[in-house]
Amino acid sequence: MAKVVKSVESMMKLSGGFRKKGLSIGFVPTMGYLHKGHISLVKEAKKRNDIVVVSIFVNPPQFGPREDLKKYPRDIKRDLKLLSRYKVNAVFAPAAKEMYPDGYRTGVEVKGLSDKLCGASRPGHFKGVTTIVAKLFNIVRPNNAYFGEKDFQQQVMIRKMARDMNMGVRIISMPTVREKDGLAMSSRNTHLNKEDRVKALVINRSLKFAKILVNSGIRSSVKIKAAMTKLMRTARGLKIDYMSICDPETLDEKSIIKGKTLIAVAVYVGKTRLIDNIVINCA
């Protein structure tokens, strides 16, 4: 079984010891309830670093007051069992009070990126994300940190934060891992009932459809979004939260699709909010 570390102090000592020995640390921050997407990050970290640390922490500040903090799926025993297969060196799993003791006041924010896409629908969410990741980086002191491209905006923001703040951590993003039928892996997929699980397929399908349309020569974002919306409407009760066609670095919206372009969507399937995206490159 992987070593479970619960206190900040112990984790800092452990990672300080690794660094002093000149060992490279690969870090995979997660909210637990691990799936194949997380495992792909762990495997990559294992390949490229002497030491791998995984954190499991459901971070309260990144959930809005009406969001699913309480019912976010948790099963640390299952997670630890899964991680033991991959010979992870340490699992950092602190309590919320350990990370945010009474009187906690500090935040890290990436302006001009935190208010776009998911940030527009979830005010405060990304400040919560960048703050906890900055804390985790200070505690774990990784050389390399691994993030999935399903949370595309998240890895863009963390890369920007790490560079701006001279954190000395290389941010590595890995492709979204999908179910056989195309649904992006997410811990939140466990919330879907049978019917919703089928409806959710339209999310990835609409992104693939967008890619086909762009490749066929349509370059107007308005037209692409209209076509995607039409396709999504075939799944009854599915509610589009946002749809964005934008620059994958600045997240600035594009009206004409040209060059590297991110198409990202967030959708409510029943009460479950799911996100997915695709990056296309066209002349």
Place this chain on the structure above:
Amino acid sequence: MAKVVKSVESMMKLSGGFRKKGLSIGFVPTMGYLHKGHISLVKEAKKRNDIVVVSIFVNPPQFGPREDLKKYPRDIKRDLKLLSRYKVNAVFAPAAKEMYPDGYRTGVEVKGLSDKLCGASRPGHFKGVTTIVAKLFNIVRPNNAYFGEKDFQQQVMIRKMARDMNMGVRIISMPTVREKDGLAMSSRNTHLNKEDRVKALVINRSLKFAKILVNSGIRSSVKIKAAMTKLMRTARGLKIDYMSICDPETLDEKSIIKGKTLIAVAVYVGKTRLIDNIVINCA
């Protein structure tokens, strides 16, 4: 002469090397134009650490649009000469563009402390301070960092930030160093003409006066402030920016003086804004 480092990358390599060898790093961040206050920090750092790094960086974001960024005194040659006497191991003196390249977007903020005292008069100032200090800590990787108590609120906020963000840096504050006549040392004192230099003496005098009044049994902040204001008014043309009687940790205002208490003032003498403070402890 101390080694001058201008690039972030070189400084990170240098400090990384020190840390790998197990050498402790003491860090004194400054805006240059060094005086005896800074030197007291350097001496203390020398005493307690294997390596001492001093940074010299006039940090644009911590100056408001109408403040004295342009005329803030600078003389790096003089500073380096002075530091060479104390066998500082490295002086980190980056250009503004090196610290804030184009497209820079990230900030660190300590909520609920940044908007009090100097923060109320200088909106955005402390966000500028905490952000640059967080960056410098990432670059220099100190074990101990030294700050003067003249900037009392600054060291309170940085201590809070370092703890909240698990930076692993011990914040050490050192007593304000004063001219023989009581004026707190400050690079900005060079802006004062002869007449203003005399007027400025009333600042420290009013703090000492407050202490005497408290010790004589007066515990009402309103009364103490009124007496201090009256004394300050004896210096014509001196403008009080703020006067605060508060808790030295939370910076919450106190109406009744009891326990450890900070009395802090900011005053315009001509166009020069000067600050000073005193901490008293009464039953």
